[in-house]
Amino acid sequence: MSTLVTGGAGYIGAHVVRLLQERDERVIVVDDLSTGDADRVGDARLEQFDIAAPDARDRLAALMRDEHVEAVIHFAAKKQVGESMERPLWYYRQNLDGLNNVLGAMVDAGVPSVVFSSSAAVYGEPDVPVVTEDYHCRPINPYGQTKFAGEWLIDAAARAHGLRAAKLRYFNVAGAGWEDLGDPAVLNLVPMVFERITRGEAPLIFGDDYPTADGTCVRDYIHVYDLADAHLAALDRLHEGPLEESTLNIGTGTGYSVRQVVNEILRVTGSDLVPEVRGRRAGDPPQLIADSSRVGRVLGWHASHDLADIVTSAWSGWCVRHPEARRA
Numbered sequence: 361m362s363t364l365v366t367g368g369a370g371y372i373g374a375h376v377v378r379l380l381q382e383r384d385e386r387v388i389v390v391d392d393l394s395t396g397d398a399d400r401v402g403d404a405r406l407e408q409f410d411i412a413a414p415d416a417r418d419r420l421a422a423l424m425r426d427e428h429v430e431a432v433i434h435f436a437a438k439k440q441v442g443e444s445m446e447r448p449l450w451y452y453r454q455n456l457d458g459l460n461n462v463l464g465a466m467v468d469a470g471v472p473s474v475v476f477s478s479s480a481a482v483y484g485e486p487d488v489p490v491v492t493e494d495y496h497c498r499p500i501n502p503y504g505q506t507k508f509a510g511e512w513l514i515d516a517a518a519r520a521h522g523l524r525a526a527k528l529r530y531f532n533v534a535g536a537g538w539e540d541l542g543d544p545a546v547l548n549l550v551p552m553v554f555e556r557i558t559r560g561e562a563p564l565i566f567g568d569d570y571p572t573a574d575g576t577c578v579r580d581y582i583h584v585y586d587l588a589d590a591h592l593a594a595l596d597r598l599h600e601g602p603l604e605e606s607t608l609n610i611g612t613g614t615g616y617s618v619r620q621v622v623n624e625i626l627r628v629t630g631s632d633l634v635p636e637v638r639g640r641r642a643g644d645p646p647q648l649i650a651d652s653s654r655v656g657r658v659l660g661w662h663a664s665h666d667l668a669d670i671v672t673s674a675w676s677g678w679c680v681r682h683p684e685a686r687r688a
């Protein structure tokens with residue numbers, strides 16, 4: 361039995377690839393390496409191409425038949441909110457044509473199961489303290505829209521072609537399951553603060569006048585290792601049969617404010633820099649926390665790492681790639 365992982369050379373995908381390899385499962389990775397890194401996939405077979413290209417459906421189907429693929433874990437997509445605002449047509453093409461090709465190839469090759477990377481971005485700016493999967497989805501940027509549309513596409517394909525699917529809505533992912541698999545991008549709070557500290561600059565807090573306990577934005581931070589583990593739980597469950605509730609929040613159910621995260625980073629790194637408060641960043645909802653009860657019930661999965669684990673592991677990974685950081 362083998363599993364095809366699209367985007368397996370990326371930050372989250374590489375964690376899933378490694379977990380599958382630890383279970384001695386055969387893994388095939390398709391990645392265009394536009395942001396991924398071939399070194400991250402270990403001894404998995406790596407095919408380098410763009411899944412949104414016109415011939416990708418046929419290439420994917422041939423690979424699935426050739427490798428007797430039983431399931432697909434689909435990560436390959438564009439994921440930057442700001443970039444999606446500037447290049448919406450490209451985001452829709454990459455994320456939805458890519459998914460369309462993956463689903464089409466599954467139908468062609470008779471592959472039954474797919475685990476899809478969705479995002480809490482589908483909710484937009486929820487005005488509830490904790491978000492359940494049934495909360496209305498009103499994504500506020502093209503990135504979130506492609507994830508929401510992707511969920512619809514999967515549901516329609518599942519109904520028409522008998523596919524089994526799990527759609528995982530990730531909350532704020534951080535940390536490193538292995539030191540060499542840390543997040544290489546500097547696009548989110550944890551790596552952005554690491555970068556500032558490494559340069560000897562004060563960490564930035566975007567807004568402290570939100571309607572939250574300390575005035576800074578609250579998020580549900582999920583360790584990338586826990587997230588990868590959730591994919592394996594979904595995969596194992598799909599091998600048994602279709603899921604009745606296939607849309608699942610992947611978070612911890614606990615929120616931390618930006619100030620709490622920054623303070624934890626200062627503690628772990630031993631930095632005495634004083635955070636600097638700037639104005640609000642456009643488009644940030646004050647609070648985004650998962651109701652994670654459904655995934656507990658459906659998959660028996662719960663996060664097992666806390667904020668300290670996330671920051672400590674992320675810092676180890678950061679220092680592997682930025683040796684100068686330890687001396688900062």
Ligand SMILES: O=c1ccn([C@@H]2O[C@H](COP(=O)(O)OP(=O)(O)O[C@H]3O[C@H](CO)[C@@H](O)[C@H](O)[C@H]3O)[C@@H](O)[C@H]2O)c(=O)[nH]1
Pocket residue numbers: 439441479480481530531532533547548549550552553563564565566567577578579618641644648
């Ligand atoms: O130097 C920084 C960087 C970020 N922030 C704040 O930290 C919070 C978290 O920001 P970030 O890590 O960029 O994550 P989000 O904007 O919450 O978005 C992430 O989490 C979403 C799901 O919750 C995904 O949809 C997005 O793709 C992913 O980037 C926000 O309030 C930011 O304004 C700061 O105050 N200072």
